[in-house]
Amino acid sequence: MDGDASRQAGPTSQAVGMHWLVDCHGVERARLADVDGLRRALRAAAEAAGATILFDHFHDFGNGGVAGVTGVVLLAESHATIHTWPATGFAAIDLFLCGATRPERAIASIEQALAPQRVVVKREARGG
Amino acid sequence: MDGDASRQAGPTSQAVGMHWLVDCHGVERARLADVDGLRRALRAAAEAAGATILFDHFHDFGNGGVAGVTGVVLLAESHATIHTWPATGFAAIDLFLCGATRPERAIASIEQALAPQRVVVKREARGG
Numbered sequence: 001m002d003g004d005a006s007r008q009a010g011p012t013s014q015a016v017g018m019h020w021l022v023d024c025h026g027v028e029r030a031r032l033a034d035v036d037g038l039r040r041a042l043r044a045a046a047e048a049a050g051a052t053i054l055f056d057h058f059h060d061f062g063n064g065g066v067a068g069v070t071g072v073v074l075l076a077e078s079h080a081t082i083h084t085w086p087a088t089g090f091a092a093i094d095l096f097l098c099g100a101t102r103p104e105r106a107i108a109s110i111e112q113a114l115a116p117q118r119v120v121v122k123r124e125a126r127g128g
Numbered sequence: 129m130d131g132d133a134s135r136q137a138g139p140t141s142q143a144v145g146m147h148w149l150v151d152c153h154g155v156e157r158a159r160l161a162d163v164d165g166l167r168r169a170l171r172a173a174a175e176a177a178g179a180t181i182l183f184d185h186f187h188d189f190g191n192g193g194v195a196g197v198t199g200v201v202l203l204a205e206s207h208a209t210i211h212t213w214p215a216t217g218f219a220a221i222d223l224f225l226c227g228a229t230r231p232e233r234a235i236a237s238i239e240q241a242l243a244p245q246r247v248v249v250k251r252e253a254r255g256g
Contacts, residue, residue, distance in 0.1 A: 016213060016220065019149055021252055054187050059202055070207070072200045074187055078211050079200060083224070085144060085255075092144065092224070092254045096211070122252055124149055126220045127213075 015128035017078055017098030022107055024091040026117025032084035032091055033065030041113035042073050042080050042093075049097060049106035052076035077101050091116070096126065143256035145206055145226030150235055152219040154245025160212035160219055161193030169241035170201050170208050170221075177225060177234035180204035205229050219244070224254065 031037060039058045046053055058071035066086055073080045078096035085091070093110055097103050111119060159165060167186045174181055186199035194214050201208045206224035213219070221238055225231050239247060 016218065019220075019222070021147060021254065023255055025255075054198070055185055057183055057185060057200075057202065059182050061204075070182070070202055072185075072202060072207060072209075074185065074198055074200060076189075078198065078220075079209050081200075081207050081209070081224070083206050083226075090144065090255050092147075092206075094147070094222070094224070096209070096220070096222070098211075124250055124252070126149065127151055127153075127218050 015125035017096060017126050018103065019124045019126050020095040020097070020103050020107065021122040021124070022093040022095065022110060023120040024093065024110070024114050024116035025089065025119070027084075027089045027091055027114045029066070029086045029089065031114055032086035032089065033069065035060045035065050035069045035071070037113070038069050038071055038082055038084065041110060042071060042082050044113065045095070045106040045109040046073050046075055046080050048109040049095070049101040049103055051080075051097060051101050051106075080106070143253035145224060145254050146231065147252045147254050148223040148225070148231050148235065149250040149252070150221040150223065150238060151248040152221065152238070152242050152244035153217065153247070155212075155217045155219055155242045157194070157214045157217065159242055160214035160217065161197065163188045163193050163197045163199070165241070166197050166199055166210055166212065169238060170199060170210050172241065173223070173234040173237040174201050174203055174208050176237040177205075177223070177229040177231055179208075179225060179229050179234075208234070
């Protein structure tokens with residue numbers, strides 16, 4: 001996180017932002033098939049982080065989301081995505097956030113929305 | 129990579145896919161500001177990997193892309209995104225690929241399109 005410098009940082013500077021990979025296991029099937037609910041959840045997570053939403057798009061793989069859902073929210077601060085596997089209760093979320101955002105709030109928001117039994121979070125600095 | 133099992137894998141199984149974070153440093157400013165060129169490059173990378181493109185959306189942050197470009201290609205196999213900082217020659221790409229794809233071909237395709245002076249690639253298993 002490097003605040004207002006995020007879109008000026010470069011090859012010899014500190015990271016431009018952090019990329020969070022959030023694996024949610026043991027999520028109810030219905031939550032992972034609900035394309036509108038997932039859209040609301042990912043947008044709410046971005047807003048919880050203080051990010052500015054530019055655009056979203058969600059895709060239902062079929063059978064009312066039961067075959068899985070994939071979606072993206074493009075942000076002024078980079079992006080959030082989600083991919084779900086309802087049959088096995090798994091969702092893969094990523095949050096790439098630059099600027100003065102609060103990623104921990106986004107992750108808490110997602111956990112509240114999905115209510116996973118287990119969450120694995122990894123973090124990678126980008127551009128450092 | 130777990131081939132055809134990718135959309136059935138779950139909490140107790142192997143990873144559903146690999147998430148590649150590709151940082152490109154020292155890229156010509158003009159390449160990083162060219163929204164149409166970046167769209168073509170990211171789509172070509174996805175196709176090089178053997179992925180199926182569902183949708184794309186690219187956003188120009190202003191001044192003909194000079195303020196940066198952000199874009200996403202949603203795939204049947206998950207997604208590819210790019211965020212560029214033309215002023216400092218940096219681009220952050222990520223590729224989340226499930227199924228029987230060839231991510232190394234996608235990365236080679238991106239490197240050919242952007243011609244970076246330096247590339248840092250990180251890989252994380254998702255859902256394992």
